[in-house]
Amino acid sequence: MDFSLGDRCEELRTEVREFLAEHLPQETIDRVHETGTAHDWTFYRALGARGWIGAAWPKEFGGQDRDPFEMTALRDELRLAGAPTDGLGQSLIVARTIRHVGTEDQKQEFLPPALAGEIIFALGYSEPDSGSDVAAAKTRATRDGDDWVINGQKMFTTLAHEAAFVFLLARTNPEVAKHKGLTMFLVPLDSPGVEMHPVHTMGGERTNATFYNDVRVPDRYRVGSVDGGWDVMTVALTFERGGFGLSDADRVWQQAVAWAKTTLGDDGTPIIDDPLVRERLASMRINNEVAKLLAYRTSFVAARGGLPTVEGSMHKLWYSESMTADAGELLDMLGAKGVLRRGDGDAPADGWIEHLYRHAAVTTIYGGTSEVQRGIIAERGLGLPRPGR
Ligand SMILES: Cc1cc2nc3c(=O)[nH]c(=O)nc-3n(C[C@H](O)[C@H](O)[C@H](O)COP(=O)(O)OP(=O)(O)OC[C@H]3O[C@@H](n4cnc5c(N)ncnc54)[C@H](O)[C@@H]3O)c2cc1C
Numbered sequence: 001m002d003f004s005l006g007d008r009c010e011e012l013r014t015e016v017r018e019f020l021a022e023h024l025p026q027e028t029i030d031r032v033h034e035t036g037t038a039h040d041w042t043f044y045r046a047l048g049a050r051g052w053i054g055a056a057w058p059k060e061f062g063g064q065d066r067d068p069f070e071m072t073a074l075r076d077e078l079r080l081a082g083a084p085t086d087g088l089g090q091s092l093i094v095a096r097t098i099r100h101v102g103t104e105d106q107k108q109e110f111l112p113p114a115l116a117g118e119i120i121f122a123l124g125y126s127e128p129d130s131g132s133d134v135a136a137a138k139t140r141a142t143r144d145g146d147d148w149v150i151n152g153q154k155m156f157t158t159l160a161h162e163a164a165f166v167f168l169l170a171r172t173n174p175e176v177a178k179h180k181g182l183t184m185f186l187v188p189l190d191s192p193g194v195e196m197h198p199v200h201t202m203g204g205e206r207t208n209a210t211f212y213n214d215v216r217v218p219d220r221y222r223v224g225s226v227d228g229g230w231d232v233m234t235v236a237l238t239f240e241r242g243g244f245g246l247s248d249a250d251r252v253w254q255q256a257v258a259w260a261k262t263t264l265g266d267d268g269t270p271i272i273d274d275p276l277v278r279e280r281l282a283s284m285r286i287n288n289e290v291a292k293l294l295a296y297r298t299s300f301v302a303a304r305g306g307l308p309t310v311e312g313s314m315h316k317l318w319y320s321e322s323m324t325a326d327a328g329e330l331l332d333m334l335g336a337k338g339v340l341r342r343g344d345g346d347a348p349a350d351g352w353i354e355h356l357y358r359h360a361a362v363t364t365i366y367g368g369t370s371e372v373q374r375g376i377i378a379e380r381g382l383g384l385p386r387p388g389r
Contacts, residue, residue, distance in 0.1 A: 016052075024081055029083075039120065040084050054095075067303055095111055097232060101231075120164065123158070124187070128155050141183060148170075154212075182227065183224070189210075256330055321370055324360040326360075
């Protein structure tokens with residue numbers, strides 16, 4: 001079997017590497033790391049100008065019609081270089097959802113600036129009391145003439161401090177079953193009544209708590225039908241789970257190998273010669289390879305016109321859980337100096353292993369926790385009954 005992605009993808013990889021050498025200076029990577037905001041406008045606009053935000057989109061939308069394998073190659077190169085891609089990932093989820101279920105006016109207003117890299121979207125689903133069970137959202141939207149009035153709070157609204165709009169899940173009918181009384185809105189984040197506070201996570205990412213006090217949104221910014229928000233969310237969540245490729249574990253593995261080759265142990269020989277170090281690096285490399293093949297499988301299913309829900313969950317569960325375990329192994333391998341952070345003098349591997357150790361745990365939570373992914377695999381993949389049925 002040939003596991004390579006083919007010549008077209010290799011050509012694209014070369015182009016992406018050249019682009020990154022020009023548009024992703026070390027200062028950008030450092031700033032993203034220091035602020036925890038995985039988005040950079042200069043880089044993002046350059047990506048948009050190159051046509052790569054909408055690379056997978058049909059040409060009629062200004063896209064490049066690239067297939068899921070090419071998209072995997074593009075994403076992999078961005079990831080290996082440590083490029084900031086949160087704004088890209090979030091915005092594509094919303095843009096693709098608008099393309100599928102939005103009105104013509106919404107497509108014209110939002111899609112061109114989104115694909116050009118002029119605006120990004122935040123995702124406003126989670127609340128203090130509803131994350132995994134996102135349909136239990138309590139944020140209210142009530143109709144008032146041509147507007148809706150929003151009141152409530154969202155938690156973990158990542159990049160709300162950079163985004164133009166939040167894609168907000170709100171309750172419009174509290175009298176019916178929870179999945180049936182929800183509606184989605186695009187809420188301008190500069191509206192009067194929107195407030196936000198930064199939330200700094202243990203993994204270094206900055207996210208936000210956002211508050212909505214009598215925020216008025218015109219009805220034309222409602223996405224999908226009134227009380228039909230769950231159908232819109234189902235589309236959006238499928239796009240969220242289908243968009244993975246290589247992870248930070250692949251980049252940090254390369255950095256760990258470089259460190260082990262260039263650092264001498266107490267006996268004066270390179271650390272890479274220590275069998276215990278080699279075993280840990282080999283084990284992580286195998287886990288990364290499995291994660292990569294599971295990612296390619298999601299691309300394969302998507303390329304054949306399928307919805308890779310179970311495959312996406314398998315990949316997400318594997319990469320986040322194995323990355324968490326492997327980051328712990330690498331940290332142990334570094335000894336006492338391993339806990340030094342980037343910028344703390346002689347932090348081994350420039351502090352990236354210590355960062356991965358904190359970041360990996362967070363990846364088991366966002367985009368659906370590991371337990372939620374296991375539930376999807378069990379029920380939809382293996383056909384097991386839901387608990388209690
Ligand atoms: C850094 C970061 C960024 C994020 N960005 C965003 C964002 O931009 N927009 C957004 O809307 N949200 C965002 N989130 C929120 C994220 O989606 C939620 O944290 C996640 O869905 C879990 O929800 P919760 O935190 O409420 O935990 P809970 O749902 O309360 O879960 C608590 C525990 O119970 C377990 N559990 C829950 N339900 C089940 C079940 N059915 N079966 C088995 N176990 C279960 C969970 O696995 C977990 O261990 C972000 C989170 C983080 C950490």
